[in-house]
Amino acid sequence: MDTDKKTVLVFSDDLDKALAAFILANGAAAMGNDVTMFFAFWGVNLLRRPRGRRAAGSRAVAGVSSGNGGTAVPAMVGKLAARGPGHLRLSKWNFGGLGPVVIRRLMRRAKVMDLAELIATAREQEIRLVACTMSLDLFGLAESDLVDGVEFAGVATYFDYADEANVNLLI
């Protein structure tokens, strides 16, 4: 075991929890830790490429484009799911989208970085961003739907990192 490794398992895509996850990860990295963030279930939404910016050469998303008569469900999910850091809800006080506006305003006032800045900082600090492949399958997302520089792995890889870390958080 190595005391300079940390993992954050990001299950949620609520704006408030996403902020906390990145503030913790960036703080740990700034202290010299080797940090891995593992995004599972709703958490993969945090890494979604903004609409209309699909990577060149991306393969079609099976569930959405297959025309096999069962496309309505993933399409609905795709519509409802958050698309990247600019479209998240709060875990409470969402008020139809007003809550996140308030939180962002409070963050600017308190000079706290917003989520897009926190993600950029995480990349600059070389925090490893790993997306759960089972979660992508579940939501009918392709690897190309996520931003560049993300790794893809399953639960075994999560535990490989967690086994080497001395602090493992789940949010």
Next chain:
Amino acid sequence: MDTDKKTVLVFSDDLDKALAAFILANGAAAMGNDVTMFFAFWGVNLLRRPRGRRAAGSRAVAGVSSGNGGTAVPAMVGKLAARGPGHLRLSKWNFGGLGPVVIRRLMRRAKVMDLAELIATAREQEIRLVACTMSLDLFGLAESDLVDGVEFAGVATYFDYADEANVNLLI
């Protein structure tokens, strides 16, 4: 400390969090870990026996059957509380029960095991399932209201297991 032990403290009974808890626990067990899942607060609902299948010889639930004029509250809770893996809500997008239907459909499409299968796999892999006795008392549940093979213990036992594990998750 032993690197082949893990604990998952399951506080929630939301379907999505329950799935994540069992996917993590089963994944760790498949890698050779000795895994303990500790169910507290809402989490005990995941282990409830389906309605009408009370264990033989079960003792009556004090709060519900005592007829002491204060039975309305636990009775309401019993009615509202989830009864096992087939009746859970989502932590978001519940849409009056439509959301869980959608998630289950997505899971079948992505060939992800559903919760009942995940629980069965956990038992096959000899994952220790421990229910928090204080939580049972809180909701007026008897040990016989839970499925067979569950152990019963308090917070001290949780820390006994956590002290020996190298990854301790709470969801």
Next chain:
Amino acid sequence: MDTDKKTVLVFSDDLDKALAAFILANGAAAMGNDVTMFFAFWGVNLLRRPRGRRAAGSRAVAGVSSGNGGTAVPAMVGKLAARGPGHLRLSKWNFGGLGPVVIRRLMRRAKVMDLAELIATAREQEIRLVACTMSLDLFGLAESDLVDGVEFAGVATYFDYADEANVNLLI
């Protein structure tokens, strides 16, 4: 690393999660552990002084009193935010405040300590209560808005404690 240290990072101010956090922390302390609770984001609300009991010599809260034309937002937040352990919501089944009443009634019936008692016990057991300064800034709270005996620190201090602990929980 020392096996007799634990941390609980309290992100939420939902009544049910707050209860779980203090039951875990108090249980660990009763077993002889040195426990640190770190309150961040919504969690800082758990430590708020009841309305009208501001500490002597407290400095004004900048965002609320500055009259700079942007005061509406923190004022609204201050109004909405929970004020200490007597005014919390549940993470589910809140029912406009009825849910917490039910839970408190169930707790009395099951002889579980309520949150105020759990906090008092945490203090008696010398559990370290640390409030996240960035979260205070975010919500426009001053140190004097929190109860006495709380320490103030940032994410680096959280990891200093977590690095020395063998169980680190986030709720």
